Amino acid sequence: MNIPTQIMALLPEYILTAVGVLIMLIEAVLKPGTSRKSLGWLAIVGTVATGFISWYQLRLGVLTAFSGSIQVDAFSIFFHLLIGAVVVATLLGSLDYFEGVASHAGEYYALVLFGAVGMMLMACSVELLMVFIGLEISSISTYIMAGFRKSQASASESSIKYFLLGSFATAFFLYGIALTFGATGSTNIAAIAVGLSTTTTPLMAFLALAMMIIGLGFKVSAAPFHVWTPDVYQGAPAPVVGLMSTAPKAAAFAVLLRITFSGFPSMQHRWSMLMWAMAALSMTVGNLGALKQTDVKRMLAYSSIAHAGYLLVAFTAFPQAGVAAACFYIAAYAAMNVGAFAVVTQVGGYNETLRTVDDYQGLAMRRPILSALLAFFLLSLIGIPFTGGFFGKFYVFTSALQSGHVWLAVIGLLNSGVACFYYLRLLGCVFAKPEHSEAHLDETVCWTSARAISIPAGIGLVLTAAATLMLGILPGHVLHLANFAGERLDADRSRSIAAESQPIAQASPTVSDSK
């Protein structure tokens, strides 16, 4: 095949955009009240096709396009595949969720695809302008999705909070880019590393990096920038929370890894201290905050803050091992968190009749398979062996220990112990005998047993459970890919450092071959 590099490099994004626009057009001509399921299937087919193309791109080596602003390499392909998988699992889970109750579900499928395009752009761009545009495409789509049940007051409240704090964070990120441009004279990540060696204002460069870390810290909901997370996750529809607690975070972490490790390698001793503090704070705030929550979605929101903290631990490690551990952790976290929220979607339904931990009491008697899956995902979130969560934590903490951050690993392990309490409290409730008064019980039994799990949602649940299990017993394949991604970023980093020592030489553009 002889496709120009410019097209080949961004083919996954082009396909998703085209499918998204197509869905919007069909949605406009469909009669209100007719089924939107076919549009959902169209979105799934488009995403799966994208995944195959990303897989194919892996064999083409490093592709650069659009004057070096896009770089498709093993690192970005890892995130493309991950985002694609999360989107497919989410779409499978939401096919029946919006059926019948939301008259405009087609827009939701289109928004998911547009959001995925933005996240994929974030992962593969090495120019901060493109990163910014990708970040905004994904953020604006998720702002709308958070408030998709627009007749409910809590949904629009969740949406406005997400929007205001998200835009606030974007302003910080942008100011960081502006200061980087001022300090180094460039917004290209490789050129920033070169410019850093000759900069006359290293303090401004560090301030710029700190601003960008603040902006991205909001997006990944790391403490102390986490305040929006519980409210937004509580009010947003459950499948959307499953998506937005994993895919945009993965993309933001990809950007953070690229900016810190290959953009500012000479400042690693400084920013790794920031990451140390953020990691320790996020783990502690997330886990302690989750202890006193009664709403299940709110509890999982705090748990996602804690998991962002575990992930940030990897940033304090040596570059290659750290990046590989972070990539693996993101994959494991995505599998188990999407799964957990898929269960919450099935239990609660569109109107979320069951939402507190007490409502889940005796769930195992009524919906045994769903409870078993929930138990599996929660055990993985704790980090029990034979689940993806265990190996994720294992690699992250090992990489931190290797680089001598013993205390951070100790804080992380203590936090994992604290986390057991609230996950097991929910599990205990699920497997306890129902204690409700008869009337209430009958009502809920009627309500929940009426809805069996639909086939697509079941497929989605099985896929996420299989992914979590596979990452726990056969982590080899994903670990191999993660290592490959880590090597790729490390090569970029070494090249930046080499270019730094001879500042006259331009950062050589990578080989692009489309043959």
Add this chain to the structure above:
Amino acid sequence: MVPTAYYLILAAMLFSIGIGAFLIKRNVITIFISIELMLNAVNLTFVAFAHMWHQVNGQIFVFFVMVVAAAEAAVGLAIIISIFRTRRTLNVDEINLMKS
């Protein structure tokens, strides 16, 4: 000629005013406008640095920021309308259905 530093200081002040207003103000629309103020402070920084480095990169960035800010405003105002429909208020202190 006005030194670049003056523009940067002005931009930093505008950005700080934006942060202050975001944290203090209670009306959703005012908060939204304070974000716009922060974005425009960033634009001013970009233009000043573009002038300093004699590069157009910074100015191109400003165009993109403007376009994205417009898109964000469209979505933001739509969300504000939706919240006004359900709650009949724009005061952020009263938008507190979910408590910690």
